[in-house]
Amino acid sequence: MTEAPHILIVDDDAKIRQMLTRYLTGEGFQVSAAANGEAMRGCLNRTQIDLVLLDLVLPGEDGFQLARDLRARPGVAKTGIIMLTGRSDMVDMVVGLEVGADDYIAKPFQLREVLARIRSVLRRTQPDVSVQPGVMAPLDAGEVIRFDGWRLDLGRRELKAPDGSEIALTTGEFELLMTLARHPGRVLNRDQLMDLTRGRQWEAIDRSIDAQVARLRRKIEPDPKHPMLVKSVRGVGYVFTGHVQ
Structure with missing residues (x-):
């Protein structure tokens, strides 16, 4: 048995933060939320985060810059990053991948889709963390x-x-x-x-x-x-x- 993965939601829309927090908590995850880059860094300094749901359009620093900062932080190489955005521009998708995002979800989104993407990324980034509470994630054979x-x-x-x-x-x-x-x-x-x-x-x-x-x-x-x-x-x-x- 392992501790439930910890998800950090970074979005300046309070309704989206509340909706995702309520839903993901109900699915058994630990959840924290931040409205901007400063709050995100504060959370990362306080606790271990397994995956970040990161809005692209934020006041001040945008999601691209925050993703770069995340990847530059020591010990964050295995933290999953999923970009959330209201824009569906193909160029944004490519740039998001280039700065280190693992996946990209356009708004509006279905909550079940977000959950599926989170579990898929966690299986790849955190092989020793349970992606579903009470279930051990399968470990690689060690090749x-x-x-x-x-x-x-x-x-x-x-x-x-x-x-x-x-x-x-x-x-x-x-x-x-x-x-x-x-x-x-x-x-x-x-x-x-x-x-x-x-x-x-x-x-x-x-x-x-x-x-x-x-x-x-x-x-x-x-x-x-x-x-x-x-x-x-x-x-x-x-x-x-x-x-x-």
Whole structure:
């Protein structure tokens, strides 16, 4: 048995905060709420947060800036981030993924959809936390993939560089690297990558995969402009060329 996950709602609309707080509390989660970035940071300083529901349009700092700040905080690499927004612009979706969000929900939304997205993200970001009160989340078998001096621990969801330093990956980056490293030498198109990482229920878009690849390259390639591990195959997709053990 594990403690219920703690969700932080960041939205300047009091009605939305109250609605989500009431609903998620009823589903067994611990819930905190904040109206702006300052209140969000205060909550993060006081307690451990497993997932942040983050509104894009906020007074002062917007959701993009707050997501960047979240990812820069020590110990927050595994905290899930789901963007909430009243805008459905495809560019906003891509930017949200680029700054570290794990998912994106447009307003108005169905509460059941929010719940499903939360549980999906928690299963990926917090494998040792129960996503439903009273139910143990399944743990990975502990598979470790080694390639060109790198070490990808699937059980711990950790990536270590050849020099032993740990590289912080977002959920999307980790899932993408794991999928590619499990299929070395095989060209995977965007549809296959979406199916193998997030699944069709996420309604991902092609450019989101491109954005995730670009971010991943910046973390694992000596020269991201001339990648040696994750290579593009023009008109098809991507292939992992690292020497996998």
